[in-house]
Amino acid sequence: MLRHTVKRQFNLFSRAKPVREAFLCAHNGVSAAVRISTMNRSNVLNYSTKIPPRLTAESYPNLQRLSEFKKLSSDDLTFFKSILSDSEILQATADEDLAVFNEDWMRKYKGQSKLVLRPKTVNQISQILKYCNDNRLAVVPQGGNTGLVGGSIPVFDEIVLSLTQLNKIRSFDSVSGILKCDAGVILENADSFLAENGYIFPMDLGAKGSCHVGGIVATNAGGLRLLRYGSLHGTVLGLEVVLPDGKILNSMDALRKDNTGYDLKQLFIGSEGTIGVITGVSILAPPRPKAVNVGFLGVGSYEAVQEVFVQAKQELSEILSAFEFMDLKSQTLAKEHLKGVSHPLEDEYPFYVLIETSGSNKEHDDAKLEAFLEKAMENGSVLDGVVAQDETELRNLWEWRESIPESSQAGGGVYKYDVSLPLKELYSLVDAANERLNEKGLSSTSDPTKPVISAIGYGHVGDGNLHLNVAVRAYSKEVEKVLEPFVYEFVSSKHGSISAEHGLGFQKKNYIGYSKNEQEIAMIKELKNLYDPNAILNPYKYV
């Protein structure tokens, strides 16, 4: 009886349209993702907030500039002018504070660099680094400056080495799918170029309109296509890297298979600009899928979310390209934020799942998705759902997932944690955080005198990646103390990672011990010391 009701409620390809239209009108281009991906075209850096940041040096008064680093002198400028043209050197002046290069996207950090170098060739970068290394000038490599842990901007007066002008596609082989490009090519441009050739960049993220191919490699970004195409450790075939002493490590000619010696390039994937400057990337692009489907499902418990995931892997297997889950609270916040737009599902459910398939044959994919959904409804793991009928509906369903970060910030502020946990325990962190905040009497969705609105959870189930967002009415030391190091300790006790995607940067430098053991940390420091003995690259960060 219940099954039957449920089944009737689930109306494949039917309910979506009216919902979508309302949604589209109200939310044209509001999400962070959209803003970011258009911003680059107009060349205006769009921050996450209008409130300008304080100087990092002021926010962290205990942190001192390292005296072993030389201060910039006129001799240094003379040298840089000898190898770079005027348009490749930006200096701070009375009118120009270089804020665009000194502030991060979140506007949490602000450096004080007086010099930005924007070389156009690898050879120039080699000369710059050699000079800086010989003269103990600290350097921050900067890509699209969209990083979320304060890694891409100076802390004090480090020179910014911007890759923005090293931005050519070098070659593409349409038989093998191997793309070779400069590090400064914007991700969206690389993907558009590949689209013209029937291929796809094996990685996508909200910042694609600004972030660089070199930047995503330097941060080992995860993003939306990881479930389908795997990590950059598998898809990057070769790199060109300028080492701190100016030497060039070049494996750009590497083919898909090469078993001669340690795979050096791997060390630079995720090294966040601390041991070398990535100048070129060779990557294997898969064929672009011809059909994409998105479904949005209501689920009764976190256990059921896991069941749906296993079923999806079994039934959709090779075409499953995203499996995102969201809790009810995240959707409640999103509904408040997207006022007036009706939610894809009429009733409320403890959990929601967004499922995406990408394949080469629309008809087959539709059939697979339908069969999977029918089974999942039948056995009760899915309680309700809609499937997008066209590109617009598809993007709209994604909006209910992608607008969560913004929605959780809308009440005043948000503490964000990007962690990995074993799948079974992924959601337990959200429960634990809410419990703790309630115990301390800090949290209420309705009482405006409480600092915390709620802790919400969502993320990439497929990758064991949870985003814990604690939505607050205002930032407060009290709340921060209740959350930290509690969250890191919780993650560490489950052998999770305190940074699944975003990296260490400045923000998490001191917390690596929660994810890595002593032996690992010792070996990481040893490598840093091996490649950058003067520690000129990205100081005050990472380890």
Add this chain to the structure above:
Amino acid sequence: MLRHTVKRQFNLFSRAKPVREAFLCAHNGVSAAVRISTMNRSNVLNYSTKIPPRLTAESYPNLQRLSEFKKLSSDDLTFFKSILSDSEILQATADEDLAVFNEDWMRKYKGQSKLVLRPKTVNQISQILKYCNDNRLAVVPQGGNTGLVGGSIPVFDEIVLSLTQLNKIRSFDSVSGILKCDAGVILENADSFLAENGYIFPMDLGAKGSCHVGGIVATNAGGLRLLRYGSLHGTVLGLEVVLPDGKILNSMDALRKDNTGYDLKQLFIGSEGTIGVITGVSILAPPRPKAVNVGFLGVGSYEAVQEVFVQAKQELSEILSAFEFMDLKSQTLAKEHLKGVSHPLEDEYPFYVLIETSGSNKEHDDAKLEAFLEKAMENGSVLDGVVAQDETELRNLWEWRESIPESSQAGGGVYKYDVSLPLKELYSLVDAANERLNEKGLSSTSDPTKPVISAIGYGHVGDGNLHLNVAVRAYSKEVEKVLEPFVYEFVSSKHGSISAEHGLGFQKKNYIGYSKNEQEIAMIKELKNLYDPNAILNPYKYV
């Protein structure tokens, strides 16, 4: 008109059966792959040839044992006996020459070790290595001893550290698909275990009945599923490694995503036992495909092979799991070897392609394959073909690919080269080799006085991996000199790799310069020196 004829010749699902039956009778379990994968069950090591090898020290008289290594003493044995039980220590005696551990699978090399240690715990391995490092005793880590470059056996009197008894599955998470196991688990056992749980090991190779999970990681093996599941650099999530000084690097708890620090484990993938002993592997297993199809196609030119590959990627996309090509000469040899068995295709073609799909829905996969083949016939890139109707036929079609190594050895001997080349130029090496052999008057398929029968080519087009086999009537220094360093120089001039899959080991130690540049080699040596300053691990090999 031509098109029409061609189309009629191509008879989907029809011609295969009679051919297969004949084939099966004649070739029950003859191929190397089959032998290898059954050999483990009976625990008998099956070599590639019956002719026993000469001592490596005799074949390479210029190579000297390094005097810095201590010779085994009774004190050393006393120590090993204090931490290992009797069954964990094998000593050479008058009756027992430890040949199984001293000879490689190809029987090209033979070491003179007098001591084999087969510990059962990681802790024992840590103690062994610390002792050997402190006492300058050289050690060779050994997995299933199926390596093809002489890396797994001693050159002189090095101690063999065999992982065979460290062979437990540690855990499997059926939601995430994460398998954790000891390094000594045999690949086939790991895969069978996963099969029971609906998952598949993301790697397969002919040696699966003997090679270890740790061994394939140590060699970064490629094999048959690479096209579909990518390289081990993407699928391995964590490792447990004992370093030469006995310290244990453990990242077994790592989840799919963790961006905190350099990805240390990557250095050990493909390190061939030179910087640490892998004791545990955590790997992400994909769901087991429910449907597998195999087609065997006739193609008119190497250009057409490339066209078919691009079409297959576009049309079969996510279900394409193998794309193997073979030249006519390879099939001519195979036909001679498999006397009396009729070839899958009636007529001869300059090239053949074996295509495999693996997906979650048989009906969909059949439809995709049929549509692809029809198109490819229509536009003339494929001239003829058959598709297997059942599991038996499927295996038989694979036999025509897998029997090539044996067939090329059957005339007397074979020089084998396992290289990567840019796809466009993959086959040019075979032409160049044949031309050169003909020029020198060394080659003839019919004249028995010529040393060379023919150079043939086949391999994994999907990975840019060519196997060049030079079939000879007898080994001769003259032929070898014509081929080497010619082949390596040719590969190097096209920026290819002289070892796509098999690694460097002993055989290619001196040739790394053909694949890696000076900077890369310098950094590889630097890392070896960092982790193994006394160079006790796998000496005389790799770099």
